[in-house]
Amino acid sequence: MRSLVAMYQRIGLVPLIIIGLVLGVLIGWLAPSIGIALGLLGTLFVGALKAVAPVLVFTLVMAAICQHRSGNEVYIRPVLLMYVFGTFLAALTAVGASFLFPTELVLMNATIEQVPPANLKEVLTNLLMNLVANPVEAVANANYIGILAWAIIIGFALRQAGDSTRNMVVDFSDAISQVVKWVIALAPFGILGLVANTVAETGFAALAGYARILMVLVGCMLFIALVANPLIVLVKTGKNPYPLVFTCLRESGITAFFTRSSAANIPVNMNLADKLGLHKDTYSVTIPLGATINMAGAAITINVLTLAAAHTLGIEVSFASALLLSLVATISACGASGVAGGSLLLIPLAASLFSIPNDIAMQVVAIGFIIGVIQDSAETALNSSTDVLFTAAADPKYSR
Secondary structure, three states, rough: OHHHHHHHHHHHHHHHHHHHHHHHHHHHHOOOOHHHHHHHHHHHHHHHHHHHHHHHHHHHHHHHHHOOOOOOOOOHHHHHHHHHHHHHHHHHHHHHHHHHHOOOOOOOOOOOOOOOOOOOOHHHHHHHHHOOOOHHHHHHHHOOOHHHHHHHHHHHHOOOOOOOHHHHHHHHHHHHHHHHHHHHHHHHHHHHHHHHHHOOOOOOOOHHHHHHHHHHHHHHHHOOOOOOOOHHHHHHHOOOOEEEEHHHHHHHHHHOOOOOOOHHHHHHHHHHHHHHHOOOOHHHHHHHHHHOOHHHHHHHHHHHHHHHHHHHOOOOOHHHHHHHHHHHHHHHHHOHHHHOOHHHHHHHHHHHHOOOOOHHHHHHHHHHHOOOOHHHHHHHHHHHHHHHHHHHHHHHOOOO
């Protein structure tokens, strides 16, 4: 058994994930019944990541704050600026692509159980209320805004505690980090199960009718990942950004693509940040915060689908209204995690800028759920990998 474990570790995580991906596609395609059964592996993997992530964030942030000493610089502000600027740039990119490649949707009647927010005020109110949520409920419900707020407050309070107490908090956070490493080591099996189940259940045939809108969505996300984000990192660091970009896409983006959950990918990103040797006091805050407010992919989804609805209805979109849409999408996307259903349920809010009826907007949301197997996967991969990318760009190890 030890020799098998040693061989598993020698191969490396990324090659094993690629092997799991290929096997998952083959099993889902050639033996759908087995693929569906293997879906349990994926469910268990994602469930384990989601379960450990809130505890990991809470303990890491609390330990970092209580051990922090004045004079030790952290680099949170530049990361936050890159988060907001990157999301706005993604929103503008989606607008430009929608004008260059106007797309019409075949609208459908469908029932969406979730209730979208009525306006921007509701989105921001939900986000702010999460700040003052009960700390136990915040951890239980994976409310990362609340988790960060309480971890910072308790961390500051613990700075007055004795050395033994603070060391205990640090030891506990190290133990949770070790648990995360054990879970991540099982990623190839989780990816195999997720891919096999997805291919077995959908076969991607249902996506053929939405090829054009998917091409616009995924094209925008690839442009941000491979052109816009590297430019931001180049300006910040003055160095060739692509080695770091490809590392983040390979080691964070791949798992995020298949788990389709920024929250589940937080432990993966924390592990990657540690592997890159980034400043722990910084990444323990910026990565969980990024999973909440760094939403370039969400901004793209909101704008592309909203403008597709406007084009379908023959609504003329002026430059001023497109710019306003980009601002609204940026602010809304930052609050997407506070709304059940994420970015898709913010489409009716954006559509209201063009007086698109709510029933039409909800039909667009239904289309979003249909193409979600690709759209949501690509969106999560972009969002989550960018969290590590921008955190690294602000670190002295990479910045000038």
